[in-house]
Amino acid sequence: MSVLIFVEIDNGTIKKTSLEAIAYGAKIAEKTGGNATVLALGAADATELEKAGFYGANRVLHASDAKLAHENSLAYADVLAQAAAKEDSKIIILAKSGLGDAVAARAAAKLKAGIVSGVTELPEINGAFTVTRSIYTGKAFATAEIKSDVKILVIKKNAIEVDESQLSTSTAIVEAFAAALRDSDFTATVGQVEKASSELSLTEADIIVSGGRGMKGPEHWQPLLDLASALGAATGCSKPVSDLDWRPHHEHIGQTGIKVAPNIYIACGISGAIQHLAGVNGSKCIVVINKDPEAPFFKAADYGIVGDVFEILPKLTQAAKNLK
Amino acid sequence: MKILVCITNVPDTTAKISFTDNDTKLNKNGIQYIIGPYDDYALARGVELKEQFGGAVTVLHVGGAEADPQIRKALAIGADDAIRVNCDPLDSYFVASQIAHIARENSYDLILMGRESIDFNSGVVHGLVGEMLGIPSYSPVMKLDIEGSTATIAREIDGGKETLSAPLPLVLGCQEPISEWKIPNMRGIMTARTKPLLVVEPVSVDDMTVPEKYSLPAPKGACKMIPASEAETLIKLLQTEAKVL
Numbered sequence: 001m002s003v004l005i006f007v008e009i010d011n012g013t014i015k016k017t018s019l020e021a022i023a024y025g026a027k028i029a030e031k032t033g034g035n036a037t038v039l040a041l042g043a044a045d046a047t048e049l050e051k052a053g054f055y056g057a058n059r060v061l062h063a064s065d066a067k068l069a070h071e072n073s074l075a076y077a078d079v080l081a082q083a084a085a086k087e088d089s090k091i092i093i094l095a096k097s098g099l100g101d102a103v104a105a106r107a108a109a110k111l112k113a114g115i116v117s118g119v120t121e122l123p124e125i126n127g128a129f130t131v132t133r134s135i136y137t138g139k140a141f142a143t144a145e146i147k148s149d150v151k152i153l154v155i156k157k158n159a160i161e162v163d164e165s166q167l168s169t170s171t172a173i174v175e176a177f178a179a180a181l182r183d184s185d186f187t188a189t190v191g192q193v194e195k196a197s198s199e200l201s202l203t204e205a206d207i208i209v210s211g212g213r214g215m216k217g218p219e220h221w222q223p224l225l226d227l228a229s230a231l232g233a234a235t236g237c238s239k240p241v242s243d244l245d246w247r248p249h250h251e252h253i254g255q256t257g258i259k260v261a262p263n264i265y266i267a268c269g270i271s272g273a274i275q276h277l278a279g280v281n282g283s284k285c286i287v288v289i290n291k292d293p294e295a296p297f298f299k300a301a302d303y304g305i306v307g308d309v310f311e312i313l314p315k316l317t318q319a320a321k322n323l324k
Numbered sequence: 325m326k327i328l329v330c331i332t333n334v335p336d337t338t339a340k341i342s343f344t345d346n347d348t349k350l351n352k353n354g355i356q357y358i359i360g361p362y363d364d365y366a367l368a369r370g371v372e373l374k375e376q377f378g379g380a381v382t383v384l385h386v387g388g389a390e391a392d393p394q395i396r397k398a399l400a401i402g403a404d405d406a407i408r409v410n411c412d413p414l415d416s417y418f419v420a421s422q423i424a425h426i427a428r429e430n431s432y433d434l435i436l437m438g439r440e441s442i443d444f445n446s447g448v449v450h451g452l453v454g455e456m457l458g459i460p461s462y463s464p465v466m467k468l469d470i471e472g473s474t475a476t477i478a479r480e481i482d483g484g485k486e487t488l489s490a491p492l493p494l495v496l497g498c499q500e501p502i503s504e505w506k507i508p509n510m511r512g513i514m515t516a517r518t519k520p521l522l523v524v525e526p527v528s529v530d531d532m533t534v535p536e537k538y539s540l541p542a543p544k545g546a547c548k549m550i551p552a553s554e555a556e557t558l559i560k561l562l563q564t565e566a567k568v569l
């Protein structure tokens with residue numbers, strides 16, 4: 001029996017949220033007395049995949065068929081189900097993302113597995129297997145028992161605390177995994193792919209600097225970008241900002257946009273409407289900069305500064321630069 | 325074109341969430357229910373495609389009679405008929421099994437859903453249904469056009485977007501800007517009253533997950549205010565006090 005962890009690969013390396021999933025799966029394996037096995041698909045260097053060992057994995061199954069190089073949730077789910085059957089895995093872990101949810105869902109239907117998405121902490125395993133997940137867009141939690149033989153957990157960022165200074169020193173053994181690919185998973189023709197590859201992805205970012213209508217216009221974004229670059233942060237925005245095309249749509253955070261869970265979320269000139277808060281309430285620490293002391297965002301914040309963003313941002317950028 | 329649109333009946337985004345019965349049930353007191361906002365986009369695009377190509381839009385909800393006003397609203401927006409699977413669904417697997425059952429009986433060209441429900445936020449029902457039916461599923465879809473029996477979609481991927489074309493039938497999880505939400509007009513509201521709403525009993529499904537209890541997050545501590553004149557001290561506080569930097 002092994003715990004199987006599906007990882008996402010970006011530019012040949014395992015994504016950070018997937019490293020968390022490995023640590024999470026390894027903790028369960030430790031409890032249940034099995035191995036932690038990773039499944040990686042597509043192009044990746046063995047030396048990168050070995051690093052799964054630092055997070056507690058024993059082995060990495062690598063399906064490197066060229067057809068798997070492009071993100072394809074249908075084929076990925078197929079390979080995941082094959083690996084689970086071969087390894088006799090009863091517990092499958094994925095990191096929450098559009099791809100993670102899609103792969104998990106299709107694999108669940110194949111394996112007749114109970115699936116819980118949005119898990120926020122380690123499961124309780126004593127006879128019953130119970131998990132807690134986030135519901136109502138972060139406003140509450142639900143605890144449920146998974147009864148099925150095979151269990152699939154899609155975990156949220158920060159579901160487990162990974163101490164980077166306490167990692168294991170042993171690497172994982174990388175083995176080739178020969179998957180049977182079905183033509184029916186490749187009926188779609190992929191056209192254009194627009195991906196800002198140099199940008200830090202919002203769902204992965206530890207720090208996000210985000211701007212609202214208070215930033216006044218796209219031509220005023222530089223101070224925000226400067227702070228983001230000084231902090232090594234990703235940038236986000238409120239919905240009206242992307243609706244107005246001040247910033248690209250994929251930066252839009254909130255109930256109808258992306259949900260993020262960074263360590264630090266810095267909101268600049270965002271009022272803090274409930275629909276925006278729905279996308280950020282998983283953040284560890286929220287900083288709000290707004291000239292209106294009555295802005296609702298302050299109620300959800302850990303640190304607040306009342307003032308003009310254009311005066312405050314350069315000061316923060318300078319202080320961030322001085323840190324280094 | 326036969327289109328199925330699956331809608332949820334969820335508390336309005338601004339609803340204050342609390343629980344009763346020893347934290348085993350949502351306190352529905354004072355909560356206003358709405359069609360899931362993403363489902364609303366799916367519905368709007370479904371109705372547009374029907375207007376473009378002819379055919380029919382069926383709305384489907386898996387749940388109790390309390391959703392009927394929202395189902396009627398979907399009919400007023402332009403769906404032709406509705407099906408409600410009468411039950412108190414336990415989890416995504418159960419819901420997906422019901423949707424797949426209805427879909428097998430009626431063979432739709434397109435099954436449109438929201439990218440996620442805003443009560444359980446799972447984002448998995450479309451994938452489950454797609455696999456149960458043995459057809460592709462894609463989400464989140466921001467643009468959808470049909471030509472003949474091929475759909476061209478633009479969907480969001482991590483840090484960008486991708487376009488792809490795929491043969492029908494498909495299951496799609498929708499989000500803006502696929503369409504604009506539609507508001508029912510007077511004529512729509514009048515005709516919705518007489519449009520068919522079929523209530524059926526669920527097919528049986530093994531219990532995959534069983535809910536135990538609900539809880540609320542720990543209350544947020546007070547916000548620490550930093551004078552604008554000392555803004556730069558924030559960075560130190562993030563490092564030494566909050567220990568997040």
Ligand SMILES: Cc1cc2nc3c(=O)[nH]c(=O)nc-3n(C[C@H](O)[C@H](O)[C@H](O)COP(=O)(O)OP(=O)(O)OC[C@H]3O[C@@H](n4cnc5c(N)ncnc54)[C@H](O)[C@@H]3O)c2cc1C
Nearest residue numbers: 212213214238239254255256269270271273275276291309
């Ligand atoms: C169904 C639905 C879904 C929605 N989904 C989302 C979503 O996913 N994400 C989202 O963000 N919104 C969403 N919204 C919109 C949301 O309700 C708000 O309208 C939106 O978040 C407001 O954006 P904002 O804070 O940038 O703008 P505003 O509300 O206009 O706020 C601007 C803020 O900037 C401050 N400000 C102005 N100038 C300065 C300055 N010089 N220095 C400092 N501060 C300044 C102002 O005091 C104000 O608080 C949704 C709405 C609905 C109805």
Ligand SMILES: Nc1ncnc2c1ncn2[C@@H]1O[C@H](COP(=O)(O)O)[C@@H](O)[C@H]1O
Nearest residue numbers: 330331386437438440441446447448449
């Ligand atoms: N009870 C339900 N009845 C009908 N459709 C549903 C139901 N639950 C979920 N869906 C559909 O599946 C989508 C994704 O839901 P979820 O996987 O719960 O996030 C929703 O946006 C709906 O379109």
